[in-house]
Amino acid sequence: DQQVKQNSPSLSVQEGRISILNCDYTNSMFDYFLWYKKYPAEGPTFLISISSIKDKNEDGRFTVFLNKSAKHLSLHIVPSQPGDSAVYFCAARAGSQGNLIFGKGTKLSVKP
Amino acid sequence: GAVVSQHPSWVICKSGTSVKIECRSLDFQATTMFWYRQFPKQSLMLMATSNEGSKATYEQGVEKDKFLINHASLTLSTLTVTSAHPEDSSFYICSARKASGIDTQYFGPGTRLTVL
Numbered sequence A: 001d002q003q004v005k006q007n008s009p010s011l012s013v014q015e016g017r018i019s020i021l022n023c024d025y026t027n028s029m030f031d032y033f034l035w036y037k038k039y040p041a042e043g044p045t046f047l048i049s050i051s052s053i054k055d056k057n058e059d060g061r062f063t064v065f066l067n068k069s070a071k072h073l074s075l076h077i078v079p080s081q082p083g084d085s086a087v088y089f090c091a092a093r094a095g096s097q098g099n100l101i102f103g104k105g106t107k108l109s110v111k112p
Numbered sequence B: 001g002a003v004v005s006q007h008p009s010w011v012i013c014k015s016g017t018s019v020k021i022e023c024r025s026l027d028f029q030a031t032t033m034f035w036y037r038q039f040p041k042q043s044l045m046l047m048a049t050s051n052e053g054s055k056a057t058y059e060q061g062v063e064k065d066k067f068l069i070n071h072a073s074l075t076l077s078t079l080t081v082t083s084a085h086p087e088d089s090s091f092y093i094c095s096a097r098k099a100s101g102i103d104t105q106y107f108g109p110g111t112r113l114t115v116l
Helices: none
Strands: A008-016 A017-025 A034-038 A047-050 A056-059 A062-067 A072-077 A088-094 A106-111 B005-006 B010-013 B019-025 B031-038 B045-051 B067-072 B076-081 B090-098 B106-107 B111-115
Touching: A008 A017, A017 A034, A017 A088, A017 A106, A034 A062, A047 A056, A047 A062, A047 A072, A047 B106, A072 A088, A088 B019, B005 B090, B010 B019, B019 B090, B019 B111, B031 B067, B031 B076, B045 B067, B076 B090
Parallel strands: A008 A106, B010 B111
Antiparallel strands: A017 A072, A034 A047, A034 A088, A056 A062, A062 A072, A088 A106, B005 B019, B019 B076, B031 B045, B031 B090, B067 B076, B090 B106, B090 B111
């Protein structure tokens, strides 16, 4: 049973436009959510996170939105840049000592 | 920053041999280190969690006798794949959680294991 789902395996966006990556979860005990960016043959890099007590967190071009009632979060990248092309993983955990549960990732391609 | 290194970055070995992968937190102490495995186009699957000085906790379905984990210090954890077989070929990634500060996991660059 997949507790964290990224239903879009890939997304293609034009440079300068907005990229929206979606993530759904099933476990209501999750209270912390993270987005990681991963290039091929490299480990994931932490991008941005959000606590369940918030509904939005912004860091530069990256904004994460959390809808607890829908058990849904999204990562917005605006404006998108070619260097943003990578696989983006959504992750969630329950409690500060909980293990991270990852989605399968969404491959973002930003076209010049 | 928080840097985690892995060594080697890639390894090719014959079936039946053992392979050791090292994971080091270079600029912070890690109370907990994690080992993940990733198959192509799949998610990162947690294999085990290790705390310094204690036995690792393995996820269901992961053979502890096959994937030996040693967390000898606050900056080093090792994963040994014993008697490797072709189905063990995968991308192995470690991560480390800081002992203090922001509770975020930092990932190593991964190790590509190919068993012939």
